[in-house]
Amino acid sequence: MDVRVFDGKAAASKAAFNVIKDAMGNGIQTLGLATGSSPVDLYNDMTSSDLDFSKMTSVNLDEYVGLDTKNDQSYHYFMNEHLFSKKPFKQSFVPDGQAADIEQAAKDYDQIIEEHPIDIQLLGIGRNGHIGFNEPGTPFDEGTHKVTLTQSTIDANARFFEHEEDVPRYAISMGIGSIMKSKQIILLAFGEDKADAIKATVEGPVTEDVPASVLQNHDNVIVFVDEAAASKLSK
């Protein structure tokens, strides 16, 4: 895997931004987007740039089940706040966590991905190695699906909600199978909290116990990390 270590999140995000910028110069059509704190600097670089996304499509990784899109913890809200309201795309897809039939919404989302093959997929990583909301144990070949969140993810996300019991228990997430079809993948990870997950992803065995380890099987992945997230790598 191509692991690039930077002195801080800002420098790493800027380097990731430059990869996207160059790819846009080469005519890419579709960006796969992620939420969480990891891509925020990159989104700031995108919104403050002169890049024009109005002819491009975006496809987001995941969404909580049951949160209104106006809820400030929903991923729809997050994307509008950080990117879409400032730099609109031609069309932007985010999984529908409010659908009456989540299984059907998941199938529909796979159809969308089929019609809009992802040129570059951005990923953050959970402390347990999850990507999107694909928790440990998720089969590598799965498409978009409903997810029962693990206690570790609920705990990690509880800081964003007033009460722990407000954290949704379910999500709808692009599957690992869908993520792996992306032509290129950019993984962003910052801070000491991510050091174990990054070591397991880059140097550990490829195992469903560490969802991100599947990226070792993809031939075009760049991992952008700061020194803290890289601190447990052996070289």
Ligand SMILES: N[C@@H]1[C@@H](O)[C@H](O)[C@@H](COP(=O)(O)O)O[C@@H]1O
């Ligand atoms: N579903 C999201 C993931 O897509 C994200 O990668 C992860 C890490 O978030 P952060 O970047 O805030 O550490 O959090 C959530 O669980």
